[in-house]
Amino acid sequence: MSSAATTLAVRSLTKRFGDRVALGDVSFELAPGELVGIVGPNGAGKTTLLSILAGVLAPDEGTLLGLERNAGWVPQQTSLYRKLSAAENLRLFARLEKLPDPEAAVARMLEQTGLADRSGEEVGRLSGGNQQRVNIAIGLLAEPAVLLLDEPSASLDPRQRERLWEFISALADRGTTVVFSTHNVSEVERYASRVLLLADGELLFTGTTGELDQTVGGDPRDFEAALVSFLHQRGH
Amino acid sequence: MRWLLVKDLQILRRSPLLVGLLIVYPIAIALMIGFALSSPPGKPKVAFFNEVPQDQGKIHIGNQSLNVASYASDLLRSIEPIKVHSEAEAVAKVRDGAALAAVIIPAALPRQIQSLITQGVGRPTVRLYLNTKDPIDQQFVQQAISTRINQVQADVSRRVLQVAVNDLREVLNGGSIQILGQNVHLLGLRNARTIVQGTVASLPARSDLRVALGQVAGFANLAIQGLGFASPVLGSIGSPLTVDETQLAGATTPTDAYAASIAVIVSLMFVTMLLAAGMLALERSENAYARLVRGLVTPGRLLTEKVVLAGGCASAVTLVMAALVSLFVHLDWSRFELWVAALALGGLAFGALGVAIGAAAREVSAASLLAFLVSLPIAFVALVPSNAVSGTLKTVLDVVAFVFPFKAALEAVTNAFTGSSPPIGLPLVHLAVLALVFGALARLALRRFAAR
Numbered sequence: 188m189s190s191a192a193t194t195l196a197v198r199s200l201t202k203r204f205g206d207r208v209a210l211g212d213v214s215f216e217l218a219p220g221e222l223v224g225i226v227g228p229n230g231a232g233k234t235t236l237l238s239i240l241a242g243v244l245a246p247d248e249g250t251l252l253g254l255e256r257n258a259g260w261v262p263q264q265t266s267l268y269r270k271l272s273a274a275e276n277l278r279l280f281a282r283l284e285k286l287p288d289p290e291a292a293v294a295r296m297l298e299q300t301g302l303a304d305r306s307g308e309e310v311g312r313l314s315g316g317n318q319q320r321v322n323i324a325i326g327l328l329a330e331p332a333v334l335l336l337d338e339p340s341a342s343l344d345p346r347q348r349e350r351l352w353e354f355i356s357a358l359a360d361r362g363t364t365v366v367f368s369t370h371n372v373s374e375v376e377r378y379a380s381r382v383l384l385l386a387d388g389e390l391l392f393t394g395t396t397g398e399l400d401q402t403v404g405g406d407p408r409d410f411e412a413a414l415v416s417f418l419h420q421r422g423h
Numbered sequence: 424m425r426w427l428l429v430k431d432l433q434i435l436r437r438s439p440l441l442v443g444l445l446i447v448y449p450i451a452i453a454l455m456i457g458f459a460l461s462s463p464p465g466k467p468k469v470a471f472f473n474e475v476p477q478d479q480g481k482i483h484i485g486n487q488s489l490n491v492a493s494y495a496s497d498l499l500r501s502i503e504p505i506k507v508h509s510e511a512e513a514v515a516k517v518r519d520g521a522a523l524a525a526v527i528i529p530a531a532l533p534r535q536i537q538s539l540i541t542q543g544v545g546r547p548t549v550r551l552y553l554n555t556k557d558p559i560d561q562q563f564v565q566q567a568i569s570t571r572i573n574q575v576q577a578d579v580s581r582r583v584l585q586v587a588v589n590d591l592r593e594v595l596n597g598g599s600i601q602i603l604g605q606n607v608h609l610l611g612l613r614n615a616r617t618i619v620q621g622t623v624a625s626l627p628a629r630s631d632l633r634v635a636l637g638q639v640a641g642f643a644n645l646a647i648q649g650l651g652f653a654s655p656v657l658g659s660i661g662s663p664l665t666v667d668e669t670q671l672a673g674a675t676t677p678t679d680a681y682a683a684s685i686a687v688i689v690s691l692m693f694v695t696m697l698l699a700a701g702m703l704a705l706e707r708s709e710n711a712y713a714r715l716v717r718g719l720v721t722p723g724r725l726l727t728e729k730v731v732l733a734g735g736c737a738s739a740v741t742l743v744m745a746a747l748v749s750l751f752v753h754l755d756w757s758r759f760e761l762w763v764a765a766l767a768l769g770g771l772a773f774g775a776l777g778v779a780i781g782a783a784a785r786e787v788s789a790a791s792l793l794a795f796l797v798s799l800p801i802a803f804v805a806l807v808p809s810n811a812v813s814g815t816l817k818t819v820l821d822v823v824a825f826v827f828p829f830k831a832a833l834e835a836v837t838n839a840f841t842g843s844s845p846p847i848g849l850p851l852v853h854l855a856v857l858a859l860v861f862g863a864l865a866r867l868a869l870r871r872f873a874a875r
Contacts, residue, residue, distance in 0.1 A: 241717065243713055262710060262713060265710065266709065267710075268434060268709050268711065270437045271430065271433060271437075279426055279427075284719065309437070325714070
């Protein structure tokens with residue numbers, strides 16, 4: 188670990204699929220309470236990076252420091268049993284996580300997600316936004332220091348997105364480090380405290396959205412244009 | 424694993440259609456087989472025409488008489504007769520499908536039988552017309568009619584022989600027999616010998632007749648000895664045949680119990696394989712697999728849970744099914760613990776095959792369809808009689824039957840139900856090995872399970 192204020196340190200992470208380098212020599216650090224957005228074109232390596240951080244994929248090279256306690260992982264598609272209720276889904280994963288008091292963890296997560304009054308409903312009958320809340324709540328059951336979200340708002344309407352980001356921002360405010368991937372540049376601009384820009388498996392930029400604007404030297408009100416310009420300048 | 428089992432049972436409880444199907448399906452099969460085995464086969468519809476006039480149906484055998492009409496009514500007991508008034512009408516009934524066959528009793532039949540009995544000449548013939556369109560129906564009606572005709576033949580033979588034996592006794596001991604409808608008194612060989620011997624004794628010692636009558640008495644002695652043997656021999660021929668049954672390769676399995684075993688194993692196979700394949704594929708369809716194997720559950724434990732779930736549920740259902748079948752078919756309840764062992768190990772082997780299919784197919788619908796498609800040929804191959812094919816094909820079928828659990832499960836359950844051969848140990852070991860092999864294959868297939 189490079190400093191006491193670092194939650195996670197990634198050093199020279201590399202992942203290959205056959206001859207293709209999905210992720211090449213990626214290094215960065217995360218601090219407690221940071222809300223970090225991973226952006227980049229399709230095939231940039233965003234999901235691969237999150238999968239390695241989550242422990243779903245093993246890297247070919249490189250090290251991860253600070254993940255002694257498992258990171259919470261929320262895959263892009265809701266991974267829930269639709270025939271079970273929200274409470275039953277949470278209870279199952281709390282038991283599989285071997286939490287000391289599963290019922291307390293379930294009650295806490297239902298409270299945090301605001302789903303306590305709908306806890307007995309089958310998940311398949313909940314709205315997409317509420318399903319995603321349960322999906323995230325499962326990732327938070329073990330109270331991880333780092334929460335990894337793969338395109339968390341991809342299937343939500345604007346109102347559901349807004350409520351989701353309020354929830355995620357509150358987590359970061361309480362000290363949880365949140366890393367999310369997205370194609371929605373405005374979400375990064377509004378909520379991320381830092382950006383990781385990936386292209387073809389290479390980490391091209393890490394910093395705030397404002398710093399990226401300054402690097403490109405364009406209109407500071409148009410982050411998307413700045414991002415595209417930056418990629419052009421780097422030959423992507 | 425306990426919590427995964429609880430979760431899967433909760434999901435099943437909330438899928439009433441699926442659970443209903445899994446329970447109703449084997450019970451329906453059990454009831455159908457039970458009714459099929461306990462109901463006698465129906466009688467074939469046969470057009471029947473008796474050309475023999477009512478007053479000309481008698482056949483005289485010695486001092487006894489037989490009536491052709493009574494034998495015709497015997498024949499009617501094994502068929503559902505359609506009364507017709509001519510041979511042409513009977514044939515028409517067969518042609519248009521109203522009857523499976525037609526039986527014609529010719530007017531000359533009593534005369535033909537009488538001639539055969541009294542003179543050894545003639546060939547009594549009953550005419551039979553069969554509808555050959557459906558070979559199964561043809562076999563059915565042929566069996567029904569030929570069985571009854573054989574009984575009639577045996578009965579007539581027995582009665583003719585009875586008369587012959589009685590007549591021989593009369594020839595030996597004296598009495599009266601009927602010749603050409605007339606009562607004729609017979610002296611009998613024994614009486615004749617006594618008379619001749621008395622006459623010889625009363626003749627002078629040097630009489631020439633002594634030698635001649637001595638030869639007659641000697642002939643009478645020989646004839647008495649010969650006919651004394653002939654009576655019991657003829658009597659034994661007239662007795663109904665007895666079958667000397669020799670059992671080879673161990674005890675035989677009662678057909679009904681074997682059919683029940685097939686029904687139980689078919690149900691065990693379908694329920695286990697569909698459940699195991701479907702429930703494993705569901706983990707991927709719900710996107711839960713990657714989350715589960717990320718340190719919460721090992722892939723091996725997940726597979727074991729699915730095998731135990733599917734095998735356990737299916738074994739319980741088929742155990743109930745076997746109990747229901749035993750209302751109709753005799754199954755040996757004293758071997759109940761072997762029922763449980765055979766069904767449990769069969770369930771595990773089919774469950775392992777099911778998860779291998781589920782891991783390979785990955786999608787719930789594809790896994791269920793594949794499990795169904797694989798099940799049918801497995802059952803058919805295992806049920807092909809060993810003498811139905813030969814050479815290379817037989818070897819291939821034997822190998823296929825050996826590498827899938829159906830045959831071993833059938834042998835184990837049949838033995839458990841009836842105690843028939845082969846012994847249950849080998850099939851149980853076979854099932855355990857197959858469970859391990861298919862479990863290992865499923866584990867290999869899981870390597871690409873999460874990939875999209």
